[in-house]
Amino acid sequence: MNEFFSMNEFFSMNEFFSMDDFASSSLYKLNNIKIISNIQQFKNCIDLSEININTTIYFIKTVDEININNFKEITMEYIEINQLLLKFKLNSKHILVTLDSESSNYLSSSVVGAARYFDEFLELKLFTLNFDKQSIINQDIISIIPTIVNWDFSIHREFFIKNNNVFYERYKKETNLNQNFKSNSYIELKKENRELFKLKLSPNLEYQLKQREVKLESNQVEVKVMAFGINYKDYLIYSGNAPPEIANRLSGDLSDQNFAMTFQVLLQELVQMGSDRSGVDLILNTLSSNYMDSNFKSLTTGGRIVDLSVTHLNTNEYTNNNNFKYNFGYFNIELLFISNEIKRTLLKKITSAIESNKLDNILPITEYSNKEIKDAIEYINQRKHIGRKITKLNYEINGLGETILITGQSGIILDILKWILMYSKTVKNVIIITKSKLKWGLEFVINSYKENINFYFKSLDISNLEALENSISEVLLSSNIKNIDSIFHFAFEQVFGEVQDISLNHLNRSHSAKTLGAINLHNLSIKLKWKLTNFVMASSVASCIGSTDQCSNVCANLVLDSLSKYRKSIGLPSICTNWGMLQSSGFVARNQSVIELLDGQGLNPLPINTIVGSLDLMIQNQDQSTNLLLSNFNFTRLLNFQGSIFNKFDYQLNLVRGLKQVNVNISQEDTIDSIFLNKLAELLSIDQNKINIEVKLNSLVKKRLEIGNNLKGV
The missing domain is CATH 3.40.50 (Rossmann fold)
Structure with missing residues (x-):
């Protein structure tokens, strides 16, 4: 078996472990090991037919700590290897090895994001091994790697090796939200999936919970009554x-x-x-x-x-x-x-x-x-x-402080800003940083609240640390603002590209505002000693399951996920949410093709009230609000995807499989309610459309029995 190591030609030694140590470990005391340092050498190996189905490629540049000067180039090298494997239809095993990708070496998560993107290409044999410092120097752990990366060993392809134990990741649906997430915004208890219901007043003016239609027709609008x-x-x-x-x-x-x-x-x-x-x-x-x-x-x-x-x-x-x-x-x-x-x-x-x-x-x-x-x-x-x-409505946002800084001015951040200005009694100053000029949507919001709120708008490239620091310092000095209390980082650039078209330019654009902007705000808040209460970042479900034609976006979002975990590990506040498809005026809402793409991937839109309500809960429960996934999945459609990454949802997917196995005819739109009504109509021998869902079940059964008794009397 051939073993190829893709590694830096020049590298700095890690205190605990370096790429040299990994390449010379007992695992690789095999014959025919070849170490290469750049993508051109890899192409040469392909030209010489040295790479085949028996070849195992280890990408280990991410074992050493990478930085903002090289992480995009290293990510691109990993992408190029996969592009070549696809182009020449090579079934070689490709294993990504990282060290502390979810903590201090969080920039290596960009490469992990690329691996998750390529998971949809079933012809590739990809594995990801995420080590911590303790485990990567343990020879016993290293010795079991051949077992872990055996194609028949597990349905999972991404593993986390921590504290000398091997783990894989699974998602479960959060339950008992009312018990786990406390809220001071409402007196009444929160309800899960509130967007699925409406409150209706009974004739006696008592509130009753009713199911409402979520999907609007093309000629309908939904009005929020304040x-x-x-x-x-x-x-x-x-x-x-x-x-x-x-x-x-x-x-x-x-x-x-x-x-x-x-x-x-x-x-x-x-x-x-x-x-x-x-x-x-x-x-x-x-x-x-x-x-x-x-x-x-x-x-x-x-x-x-x-x-x-x-x-x-x-x-x-x-x-x-x-x-x-x-x-x-x-x-x-x-x-x-x-x-x-x-x-x-x-x-x-x-x-x-x-x-x-x-x-x-x-x-x-x-x-x-x-x-x-x-x-x-x-x-x-x-x-x-x-x-x-x-x-x-009796509602108030708590815990934001007097001064907030937001990045971006379109899409969901505009809805969040309006929510903050409408319901927060503490916010007095809003600093807005965006690369583009002031747009009419944000201008309208500013004009609506400028009598009570101080707005400071700065148009600059947030990936430029020097320009960012100068602009913020200028605002703080001129306004006598002593501290920034909350940061909402939502700046991004959406980038699309087919697999063979992915280039360094795609990575530069995706990482610019989202990744470098977040890192600059993180470093600047430490340098200027801001006493932050909230550091809120917007990630995407794409970083969890990948997304067609969005490789660079997946990479950028996963870096934010890991940066958030790193901030929490060093005692700094952080909230980073993997949002699903958002029902707002942003990029997705303006692009029907993107809506259809995400819908085909099993992602239903999240209403605005769910987004801001969930964000409110996370702000009030920061101890358990880092890296939560908030998405309205259509698991019936999600079941059709065969990538290994979807096995992380097997708790939910197994329920769908179980229903199919017992031949329950559930269409995409069917719900538990429709199944129940169908069965009830069958038992009562009446048309389902004639069942009045407003009538209590015991009353319906009682009436049916009375009719039956009368018929017997006749």
Whole structure:
């Protein structure tokens, strides 16, 4: 068997172990060992047919500690070896050996990232051995390497050798989140996968958890409600004197009597309050046209009705001319029929007023928490309120400090910044560093909050340490800011390239903002002695499972993973999350082909509320928040991938395999709910579509039994 060692021609000795030591260890007291130092020598070996199916290639440049001056070139050499193996269809075994890749030698993780990318090419025989200092000098451990890299030894191809023990990595789904992750942001408990559910008020104004549709159609939008106003109509619906508006549209035979009674009560209350009026002067937005007679009966002489929409009117509904005999008037405004010039003028005025925070509100506003909505609606019936009653979400971000520094200005970081500015009561200063010029999205956010927040925008290349230090020092001196409390590093450049097109340029672009930017911030925070509370970095699920045509991105993200572990090992705060596909306005959202690619890889999008909610939990639970993987996987699709790296998910994948083995017909969209309903319909001998999921199960079964007994009696 041929043994090839790819190693540096010139290298520095490691305190514990060097590449020379590894190459001369007892493992390699074999015949026909050849040590090479560069990729050209490797090409020469191919030309001489010295590399074949029996050849084992050990890449050991990552045993010595590498630095920012050579880690990209070393990564490229490993990539080039694999490119040549693919090009010439050589089935040689290629083994990557690293030392402390998840701690002090974290830059070697760039090469490990390349190995994970190439895992999808099944014709390659790749292994990765990650040693710590203690294990790599143990000859007993070294002697078992031939067993570990035996193709039939294990389904895993990446191993971690720590404390003289061999490990492989597996992922498990985090459970008991409410117990493991504590939160002071909400009083109520967090729920896992909250984006899958919605809260619905019962007729008694009690919250009920309902399943909601996550996937929106092309003509749909999702609106996040931060606060909403209530009026007397809400009380009418709550008290049973008016049906919900959806019932108004569907029911044509409802009596007008309920509304007549309601307005009689209204007139009685006007008298009790000392009024001599026989009705009201103005009604804004009537109840549905089915009850137009009752609307008119509530008016005093000369009263007016003004509808701000005509969507409730149709050609099949009529009103009586007698409704207008007491100098009553009916008017409506429909924006569709107002000239565009008038609408543009009005929208400009409104937009300007909103941006400058000069939109006057002449009516007092009383705020209620969303948990007090019942109290708010019942208070309306007391007739003591003036102005508007609104219910507002009770939420606050804790632990960010006064000054935050963020990198990047597009994609998910823009959503995170808006979340911070909206819900943090402590943040006073925001330093923004990005390579590009100020974009309109960030400019709008700055203009919206600049009266209460100090913004400092710097356009520079964050991979340039000197420029970064000068810019930050300038901000700190000019603003008298004493400390930076939190860093959110989200700068990146997305790079794509097919396997044979991967070049050093790809690595330079991917590592520039993401990797070198993170390292510069790490080193600068230590040099300037910032007392950081949070150092948040954005990694990707790609660093865990690889990603088609994204080799350099996988490399860059895995370096951030290891840098985060290193920071934690030396007692510094760090949060680095492997995010799945994000449902935001970023790069993925703007590229349909990328969405389809990730969807085909079994990655479903994560909603914004899940992203910021999870980030909030991680900030409050930093002791267990480093290198968490947060992704909405479609394990049915993930099962179709054959790369060894997906065996890390065998806990979840085995569940899918088990369902297939018992011939359960589960499509991609099927859920546990649909399986349950299908079985229930079969047992009750009814159509699944006729099952009312709002009805409790015991009530449904009871009704079915009653029907069965009645049939027997017949």
